[in-house]
Amino acid sequence: MELELRHLRVVCAIADAGSVTKAAAELGVAQPALTAQLSRIERALGGPLFDRDHRGVRPTSLGELVIARARMLLPAMTGLLDDATRLADPARGASIPDHLSIGSSSPAVLAPLIQRLEQRHPDLRVSTTASWSADELARALADGRLDYAVIGICGGDVAPDDRAITWRTFSVDPVFVMLPEDHGAADAAEVPLGALAGEAWAATPGDGCFQECFAAACAREGFAPRSLYVADAASCIELVSSGTAVALCQPTRVLPGLVTKPVADAPLRWRHLVGWRTDSVGADFADELLLTVRMAHNDLVSRSPVYAAWLEQNPGFGEQHDPGITPAV
Incomplete structure (x- = not known):
């Protein structure tokens, strides 16, 4: 070997x-x-x-x-x-804008994206906007208030529809479950959804079909969720820490005192996309931004041994590549 x-x-x-x-x-x-x-x-x-x-x-x-x-x-x-x-980039010398405005509904990837952009383009000024709503960010993109949007949508949903916007998927991640470290399922390699039938649940807000897909996944396991608390990330973490609920979460989430575990058979998935107006001033920078977002997401994966190990056994998930995208520096 x-x-x-x-x-x-x-x-x-x-x-x-x-x-x-x-x-x-x-x-x-x-x-x-x-x-x-x-x-x-x-x-x-x-x-x-x-x-x-x-x-x-x-x-x-x-x-x-x-x-x-x-x-x-x-x-x-x-x-x-x-x-x-x-160094291998054949498109070196492509136009780099002076300023970018980026909106994100994926808070986990925003910080490593900013760090990566600063490393690769120290003179580039970046401003950011956060929103839980992918639809709201798409409207800001269409109106010219944003140059780029980094969004997450349920794997069963479609990107916000606007012919002027180009969307590219950079990752498809399973939805994991976050538990207190003293939870009875905390030592399991993966957790069957049905094993949590008696729990209250927490999740961050989002557009689209995610709540319906979650309810359908529970129904397939023979139960209906006792409750679903839709709250900001900090409140979801507090609910889990206190033992009040378990939370649906991104697989890259790593927090002290809590464990993040795969759900057996990955019944729920989350798709991450980058969008931009094809006629915008910054559109020439799209390939480079997409590359940098992938790097930022890979940074998150490298910090999560649980998810990194899971990806080795489930290669259809994780980083995705759309044909025709060539990174530019």
């Missing part, structure tokens, strides 16, 4: 968790599968990486070396891929 970056992420996850069982739960994989993967990694490296006892695992001398190198290599490889993307 050839050693890959994903194997180094597994080793770091086990070291951070302090046990294979806890790491398997955090990564959303079965414990026997993770144990077998660790054995293959150890064979490839020529020796055991961890000593195991009733208290968990402790790195061996070889393990300490591998973990230390992995913690240097993983961020370095991310930087290498970013730099390679820029």
